[in-house]
Amino acid sequence: MPVCLYATVGFLAGANSRYVMNHLALSVPALVLTLMANYRFCAESLRLYLENVSVETLREELAARNAELERISHIDPLTGLANRRALDRYAAALQQQPPRQSYLAVIIVDVDYFKTFNDYYGHAEGDRCLRAIASAIRTACDNDDVACRFGGEEFLILRSEHSPRPHYALALAENIRQQVASLAIPHQPTQEGKVTVSVGVCAGPFDPETELERLIKTADVALYEAKREGRNRVRYGSNVTGSALPPLPT
Structure with a gap:
């Protein structure tokens, strides 16, 4: 130019x-x-x-990684279920909800004679056993249920209910017990000869004034009653008295 x-x-x-x-x-x-x-x-x-x-x-990228770390921090690495931290977050969210007529079922599942299983078969098989049981629990639960690993060989399920009748929660608990039994994981040192679980259930009205811990403690009482009666069974606890009830009619 x-x-x-x-x-x-x-x-x-x-x-x-x-x-x-x-x-x-x-x-x-x-x-x-x-x-x-x-x-x-x-x-x-x-x-x-x-x-x-x-x-x-x-x-x-940082936001995506932080979100993934947050997600991972709420998952049990062995079973893939939610962990205690996720349960605490869910409980806190429940406490923030406005009062309403709703019911919450707490189901605690404990693997029978798991220490004996670990001692007999080794910890690697013990881990495989827990993963299989976690998968069975996931299969039995609905998408809205919160299933978490509660302890070493304990699992806890939270289910929102729309009825005060315990039969719905008991049906889920029995389904879990049967699902685990159907895995037929060998457990030679026991009378059953396979891995079984004991289950404690408690359901009751839930609102911001109700402590989730009370329902958990009552389900735990029912769980130990199931163990005391011979294991591989489901027992229900009263959220009113905090004690286990006799087996309910089917």
């Missing part, structure tokens, strides 16, 4: 080589400086753009 301009200037009346050279001496440096400034401006704009893109990408 400048070459064409000055080629035209050379044909103007009164223009001579000195006139053209003087103009070139003044304008060429200005042109070069302008081009350099434009280049640096474009380069800086490109650098800032790429930097912003990089920062945004890093921010998105």
Whole structure:
């Protein structure tokens, strides 16, 4: 473009080589400086753009990793079920809910003679056993149920109910017991000859004034009553008295 301009200037009346050279001496440096400034401006704009893109990408990656770490922190690494931290978060969320007429069932599952199983078959088989039982529990539960590993060989399930009758929670507990028995995991030192579970259940009205811990303790009382009566069975605890009840009629 400048070459064409000055080629035209050379044909103007009164223009001579000195006139053209003087103009070139003044304008060429200005042109070069302008081009350099434009280049640096474009380069800086490109650098800032790429930097912003990089920062945004890093921010998105960091958010995704933090979300994954948060998710992992609420999962038991052995069984893939929720852990105690997830249970505490769920309980806290329940406490924040407005009062309403709803019921909560707590089901505690304990593997019978698990220490004996570990001693006889080894800890690697013990881990496989727990994973299989966790899978059976997951199969028996609905998507809305909260199933977590509560302790070493204990599992806890929370289920929202819409009826004060215990039969719905007991049906889930019995289904879990049967699912585990159907795995037929060998357990030679026991009378059953296979891995079984004992289950304690408690269901009751739940509102922000009700402590989840009370339902858990009552389900735990029912669990130990099931063990006292011979294991491989389901027992129900009263949320009113906090004690285990006689076997309910089917």
